[in-house]
Amino acid sequence: MTYRIRHALLGATAAVIAAGAAAGPAAADDFNITVVNGHPPIFLWVKHLTETFIPAVDAALEGSGHSIAWQEAYGGSLAAVGGELEALEIGLAEVGVVPTVFEPNSLPLQNVTYFTPFGTSDAELVLDVVNDLHETVPGMVESWREYDIEYLGGGFALDNYLLMTNFPVETLDDLQGRRIAAPGPAVNWLEGTGAVGVSGDLTSYYNDIQTGVFDGVIVFPTAAAPARLHEVAPHLTITNFGAQYAGSVVANGPWYDNLPETVQNALRTGAGAYTEAYIAEQSERVEAAFETLTGGDGSVSELSAGERARWAEALPDVAGNWAEDAESRGLPANAVLDAYIAALTEAGVELPRDWSDR
Secondary structure (H helix, E strand, O other), rough: OOHEEEEEHHHHHHHHHHHHHHHHOOOOEEEEEEEEEEOOOOOOHHHHHHHHHHHHHHHHHHHOOOOOEEEEEEOOOOOOOHHHHHHOOOOOOOEEEEHHHHHOOOOHHHHHHHHOOOOOOOOOHHHHHHHHHHHHHHHHHHHHHHOEEEEEEEEEEEEEEEEEEEOOOHHHHHOOOOOEEEEEEHHHHOOOOEEEEEEEEOOOHHHHHHOOOOOEEEOHHHHOOOHHHOOOOOEEEEEEEEEEEEEEEEEEEEHHHHOHHHHHHHHHHHHHHHHHHHHHHHHHHHHHHHHHHOOOOOEEEOOOOOHHHHHHHOOOOHHHHHHHHHOOOOOOOHHHHHHHHHHHHHHHOOOOOOOOOO
């Protein structure tokens, strides 16, 4: 979408929403809500929109006199992967899960975990910490509002990232000259390793490895298994890159502001239920995913603590560079970085590199 067309749409949508807001909170008992995400329902963060978020919102509204007619738009039917933020901003959908991992420029603060690799493998801890950051660090919630988006207090984190390749990996040296795909800012984890980082996403990994576009991927088990990546990348290396905060449950801000408080609270209740259910099923799926990924003829190895530290030290100061860039844009990245690392340390996480050491 061109700059001119996009901003014309933004202006027209804002005018419509503003007209509704000027009339005061909606008096109607029925609300039409479109929920958006670019991935298909095979992925947990989409699955639990249908199975948990929507039922939880409906349950919270029971007896209130309000009801919602839901329309679910997943798998690129309304927005492609990475297009959710704009779809919500211009009002094509009212609620959605924005995969912040694909918005490193628009939402840098929400990507703090991707710029501090080799952190905790505990996805629930990551979610708790980042949600706390939204509540305690000025600028986290405000960064959403720059796009007329309301953060609803829920989200999803991805399980401990690892490396899957079509060649065996035992040390960092084995990556020399190899093309490795990674999502969004995770490409930074390959700088200084000798590998060639390629930006990619789950929808194309299988075919791209199969056709020789690249030799492996940085991925998380609960997505690698249903995508059958072990068929084309049978060598699994447990690198312990860490669990990553990857997306938030949000709403179009002007639309949200015009809702009755009861409906606003129901949406936040749904976001909380979504997060709890997502984490519970993710935990169950990790073990099953490993069984699937390791059940074939490939190899499984774990990077030694020494090689993990070597990899971390080989990287440039990805956290410092990220923070400097965000700070230059007026965002409190240093405060976010310091608070995130302090929370991990307080939780007993042993880090091979202190990314807050400047």
